[in-house]
Amino acid sequence: SAVISQKPSRDICQRGTSLTIQCQVDSQVTMMFWYRQQPGQSLTLIATANQGSEATYESGFVIDKFPISRPNLTFSTLTVSNMSPEDSSIYLCSVSLGYGYTFGSGTRLTVV
Amino acid sequence: QQQVKQSPQSLIVQKGGIPIINCAYENTAFDYFPWYQQFPGKGPALLIAIRPDVSEKKEGRFTISFNKSAKQFSLHIMDSQPGDSATYFCAASLSGGSNYKLTFGKGTLLTVNP
Numbered sequence: 001s002a003v004i005s006q007k008p009s010r011d012i013c014q015r016g017t018s019l020t021i022q023c024q025v026d027s028q029v030t031m032m033f034w035y036r037q038q039p040g041q042s043l044t045l046i047a048t049a050n051q052g053s054e055a056t057y058e059s060g061f062v063i064d065k066f067p068i069s070r071p072n073l074t075f076s077t078l079t080v081s082n083m084s085p086e087d088s089s090i091y092l093c094s095v096s097l098g099y100g101y102t103f104g105s106g107t108r109l110t111v112v
Numbered sequence: 113q114q115q116v117k118q119s120p121q122s123l124i125v126q127k128g129g130i131p132i133i134n135c136a137y138e139n140t141a142f143d144y145f146p147w148y149q150q151f152p153g154k155g156p157a158l159l160i161a162i163r164p165d166v167s168e169k170k171e172g173r174f175t176i177s178f179n180k181s182a183k184q185f186s187l188h189i190m191d192s193q194p195g196d197s198a199t200y201f202c203a204a205s206l207s208g209g210s211n212y213k214l215t216f217g218k219g220t221l222l223t224v225n226p
Binding site for chain 1: 213219
């Protein structure tokens, strides 16, 4: 399966600031997925990032709040903009190589 | 609209017991049904997955039972161990699970007591 490196693993940020999360995969993949997992909750898809095109956002998530870059087939970033305490969550990237989805270990974000 | 419903929310069993976690889905187009195991501070890890052309799949101590007509699937953990204590998520996807988003259940917190 793919190996995903996600950075940072955790951060504490001030409200109103932005944080960019990086996701590096050891294989080339067409789609990369960004999920949010609020404390004690399930995973909710934020957006799907396809290399060379705009990301596709799920209902309730907008590009101005969660801009995504996908410069090549092994890398993506998710920015959480103008953060508020409600953005405190674990953010995970995920890829599929045809035999199942692999997740990074996540970025634990706390907004104070 | 919750497309994948998971129960129970939490489950406590004794070592050696057989916890069973159930999921039901609504979208008949789903054709890939994985289970994920998540330990605190870690990302979810794929445990086992099934496609609707089989009714059961076993991998080690983990078994998925699938009922296509009822739109239900379940995870059984044989001879459960304290190390199995984790949160388990069922999920569903379209088209064999490649390049299509996963829809997750709400998760089951499993505790296996020694």
